[in-house]
């Protein structure tokens with residue numbers, strides 16, 4: 001790498017470096033860093049070795065050029081023919097260039113493969129993260145590990161290793177050749193290089209420090225931007241554009257400052273290399289000239305030595321480049337390792353899901369298509385050790401089929417019931433039984449294949465309506481899609497849209513209304529043909545007509561499927577076969593609407609205030 005490339009490299013680094021927020025990136029020991037590096041490098045070691053061989057052969061052809069040049073000068077001074085040697089010299093130059101270019105291509109291609117493999121592994125792991133791990137992390141930070149950190153891996157696992165290897169070998173070979181030419185001149189050269197090399201060594205940790213800080217600042221930008229884009233309407237409605245711009249701008253300035261600092265130290269390092277070469281040239285020229293004058297060495301020896309000195313620039317530059325890239329890459333490797341160590345769910349899941357789906361959702365108990373029974377037995381649970389318990393011995397039983405409504409004040413732990421059934425979290429005590437079998441004994445994928453879950457905020461993903469509908473059941477036929485569209489009262493909307501099911505719904509479904517989003521989420525869950533349907537206030541944003549229609553659908557579904565619904569509306573609750581009243585992490589009563597109005601004061605109070613305000617007369 002030449003000095004002229006340094007600014008461009010620094011700029012690129014600023015764009016591709018990573019953020020460091022959320023959990024602090026742990027430092028890896030030198031041994032751990034190497035082991036992590038080796039793990040990424042190992043599958044590609046054959047190709048890296050091939051690239052290294054090409055690089056070495058290219059370097060050797062380069063080394064032979066001074067010898068040919070020496071022969072040329074000798075023949076010229078003796079008035080001999082130089083045609084043959086000229087052809088040889090030209091061939092060496094062309095061959096060297098071709099071999100080096102091929103080696104460079106092999107290495108760059110392998111580097112891309114290293115990045116691809118690392119990205120695939122990380123994507124696979126991060127999408128299988130346990131929910132609590134995801135909640136502890138920053139999505140922006142995790143994304144940057146897949147996009148930016150892996151990019152830094154590219155150079156460290158291929159070019160750097162090869163550059164250090166070939167650069168080291170070529171440097172040793174060049175030094176040996178120089179020693180064979182003249183030991184005095186070699187002593188002078190090495191003296192200058194060691195002196196200035198020491199200064200470069202002092203600068204290296206400063207590059208690492210500045211690069212890490214720059215990565216952190218770039219990470220801060222990603223996190224802040226992710227936050228702003230994630231709540232774009234709130235940002236605008238709050239008039240927070242300028243404040244956020246200033247905050248993100250400050251982070252950008254931070255990245256710039258550290259980037260500039262890194263560029264400064266890199267510049268010092270590269271200037272030192274240039275200085276070492278120039279001072280060596282001058283010293284060799286002066287002392288070598290004197291030795292030629294005194295007859296100690298010939299002119300051709302001096303010329304060859306100077307050429308060797310010239311060829312020493314490349315391996316020394318490679319060594320410096322490898323050291324610089326290592327400084328930058330070690331932080332990225334630490335962050336990748338940290339992400340790889342995050343706890344994931346068991347991986348047998350995918351295959352098991354597929355087999356469960358392809359065989360028509362057969363459970364181990366052979367209950368194909370049957371509604372699932374659900375039971376909580378004295379379940380206790382807290383989200384984190386430092387948080388108070390959310391469930392204090394929750395118990396209830398729900399037989400197969402029918403609708404069960406969960407009601408209770410906000411924060412009572414109703415949604416948490418669903419999270420535990422889905423095994424997003426593990427209960428701390430007690431048992432959760434589906435079909436009489438502890439959820440911990442179910443393969444997670446098989447368990448989830450039996451469940452249709454409509455979350456509280458009815459998430460819709462960016463993409464088309466069709467992609468959203470088949471998200472949980474990719475093999476659904478057009479006929480099945482049409483059927484759920486009608487059931488979820490989406491058919492009129494789809495018919496109205498010029499692009500129908502292929503209409504793009506925007507980021508988080510922002511081009512749909514709240515009620516449409518909820519209906520899409522319900523249709524998605526129904527398309528999965530679940531045995532257990534979990535609806536978390538899924539009808540809260542529906543207008544009266546659509547709500548009534550969906551209530552009928554849910555009532556119909558509940559004849560074959562067990563439906564659990566977290567309900568805030570009396571209209572939903574009155575349809576339920578049973579109502580579970582929760583308060584402060586406990587089940588305080590179970591019964592029908594009439595029984596509870598008469599027997600449970602809290603339910604009576606809820607029904608008299610919140611529910612009754614929205615209940616249509618016909619439903620009471």
Ligand SMILES: Nc1ncnc2c1ncn2[C@@H]1O[C@H](COP(=O)(O)OP(=O)(O)OP(=O)(O)O)[C@@H](O)[C@H]1O
Pocket residue numbers: 135383384387390408409410411412413414415416417566
């Ligand atoms: N992922 C989480 N991490 C930590 N605490 C959580 C998490 N999710 C919920 N909680 C807390 O657990 C408690 C119960 O939450 P849950 O969502 O189950 O209540 P809910 O009864 O469904 O309330 P609402 O009717 O308002 O939706 C609340 O105090 C909430 O702050």
